[in-house]
Amino acid sequence: MTQFLPALAGGLLIGxxxxxxxxxxxxxxxxxxxxxxxxxxxxxxxxRWVFVAGLLGGAWLFHALSGVHYPAPSQLPMWQAILGGLVVGIGVKLGSGCTSxxxxxxxxxxxxxxxxxxxxFMSTGIATVYLIRHIL
Known part of the structure; x- marks a missing residue:
């Protein structure tokens, strides 16, 4: 239940x-x-800059006030995170938008x-996770 409340609050704020x-x-x-x-x-x-500053500032404020690192820091090597970001960026341009x-x-x-x-993009994400975790 304690994990549900931050997700609910975040969803309400995004909406x-x-x-x-x-x-x-x-x-x-x-x-x-x-x-x-x-x-x-x-x-x-x-x-646009105010919106981006609010996204970054909100995350920073949450971490500063709660002391919780949420989500947990990634265990990926930096090159994999950068490569993943580039692939997502290409998909965003091809799809004319992102999840938000x-x-x-x-x-x-x-x-x-x-x-x-x-x-x-949801079915591709599900298939990718399944492939990586269960087949590779």
Whole structure:
């Protein structure tokens, strides 16, 4: 039960921020698109930097106040983490969005494209974990 409460709180905060961003700015809370727009110097990028700062600051604040390292630090070698990040980044560009844009916001808006994209990346993730843990 104690692991359920942080997940519930996090989910509620993610949902509230997605709804707030859509309501106040008319923008979809797709993190990859927000970060890409901030880094590429989009004309309206102040809100993007504030959003990214809130993501990083919220995680830092949680760690600072609770003293809990959640999730646990990765045991992967650095090169594997970097390679995984690059593969995910390529997938995000090919899929025109990430789990937050398609999975959280797109499904909430009943977007057929987002529903298909979410089904594809979830099934690919499940298949990859199964392959690595049970076959390799």
């Amino acid at each position: 509230a921020s997605a709804v707030g961003l859509l309501y106040w700015l008319g923008r979809i809370a797709g993190i990859s698109g927000i970060l890409w727009g901030a880094l590429s110097g989009a004309a309206d990028n102040l809100w 844009g398609h999975g959280v916001c797109g499904i909430g808006r009943l977007s057929p494209r987002s529903i298909v994209a979410t089904m594809l």
